[in-house]
Amino acid sequence: MEGRKGTIFTVFSTAYAVGKTLIAINIAAELAHQGRKVCLVDLDLQFGDLCYYLKLSPKLTIADAQRAMKNNPNDVSVVEYLTTWKKGNVQFEVLANPRLMEEAYNMEVDVIRNLVQQLQLEFDYVIIDTTSTFSALNLAMMDLSTIINFVGIVDFIPTIKNMKRGSDTLKELGYDDSKIRYILNRSNAKTRIDVQDVESILGKHFDYVLPNDFQAAQNSVRNGIPLVIDARHTSLAKELASIVEVYDQSDGGKKPEKEENQGGWLSRLFS
Numbered sequence: 553m554e555g556r557k558g559t560i561f562t563v564f565s566t567a568y569a570v571g572k573t574l575i576a577i578n579i580a581a582e583l584a585h586q587g588r589k590v591c592l593v594d595l596d597l598q599f600g601d602l603c604y605y606l607k608l609s610p611k612l613t614i615a616d617a618q619r620a621m622k623n624n625p626n627d628v629s630v631v632e633y634l635t636t637w638k639k640g641n642v643q644f645e646v647l648a649n650p651r652l653m654e655e656a657y658n659m660e661v662d663v664i665r666n667l668v669q670q671l672q673l674e675f676d677y678v679i680i681d682t683t684s685t686f687s688a689l690n691l692a693m694m695d696l697s698t699i700i701n702f703v704g705i706v707d708f709i710p711t712i713k714n715m716k717r718g719s720d721t722l723k724e725l726g727y728d729d730s731k732i733r734y735i736l737n738r739s740n741a742k743t744r745i746d747v748q749d750v751e752s753i754l755g756k757h758f759d760y761v762l763p764n765d766f767q768a769a770q771n772s773v774r775n776g777i778p779l780v781i782d783a784r785h786t787s788l789a790k791e792l793a794s795i796v797e798v799y800d801q802s803d804g805g806k807k808p809e810k811e812e813n814q815g816g817w818l819s820r821l822f823s
């Protein structure tokens with residue numbers, strides 16, 4: 553298949569409920585707001601939240617696309633399985649997760665890879681929301697990705713341990729560091745853990761730091777409208793939009809690594 557090849561962003565984490573879906577939605581909405589052709593893909597197959605957060609009722613899902621491909625491998629167009637989100641002149645497409653658990657369980661990595669590659673030919677950007685595991689599916693998507701957005705929060709020590717394990721695993725798997733963006737979410741949530749300590753443990757500087765804004769996040773879900781569309785004045789929306797701003801820069805907008813930080817009590821736990 554000839555044609556353009558869209559940029560793929562995967563949003564990944566090693567902990568649950570850290571904001572992957574919120575971030576994926578707002579990256580997609582901001583790019584759409586800038587006039588780009590965007591498709592958001594829900595690969596949290598069993599428990600996907602994209603349609604719930606966007607108040608969409610898809611008629612067809614990724615499971616229907618797989619069924620069609622099994623019946624007719626060479627004659628399936630993924631665009632027929634998309635659901636449109638639209639407000640004013642901003643719109644983007646969503647490939648919804650399966651309705652039934654059984655369908656989700658039976659989804660195949662090769663089929664999903666094929667569908668995402670088809671989307672890449674149709675859209676400027678394909679944004680993939682994932683689950684918090686190093687599964688065969690997530691690794692296949694990370695392989696396809698232009699950028700892996702690795703989301704973390706600083707709450708409890710096990711979360712930080714898993715972030716470190718995830719970051720080390722991405723390195724061991726050979727992903728180029730310039731392909732990985734570290735996003736710290738809910739940065740000002742109450743915690744006794746110091747962000748600099750966490751950066752020292754990870755050996756990484758967070759590329760983006762998103763504030764905690766419970767009210768704005770909750771309103772966005774209640775109304776089904778991304779923050780970057782309806783709450784652009786909030787610091788959270790501004791920071792979310794900034795994730796997109798730098799993608800077109802030649803260095804990919806990646807900040808230089810910070811000087812090694814000696815770290816405090818927490819980093820000693822991991823040394």
Ligand SMILES: Nc1ncnc2c1ncn2[C@@H]1O[C@H](COP(=O)(O)OP(=O)(O)OP(=O)(O)O)[C@@H](O)[C@H]1O
Nearest residue numbers: 568569570571572573574738763764765766769770
């Ligand atoms: N910066 C933030 N400030 C306040 N609330 C937030 C922020 N980011 C996310 N949330 C809220 O935290 C909850 C979890 O977010 P989200 O569903 O995006 O996480 P997730 O990583 O996709 O979770 P899961 O692992 O279940 O897929 C949601 O209620 C969301 O609105």
Ligand SMILES: [Mg+2]
Nearest residue numbers: 572573596601
């Ligand atoms: Mg999610």
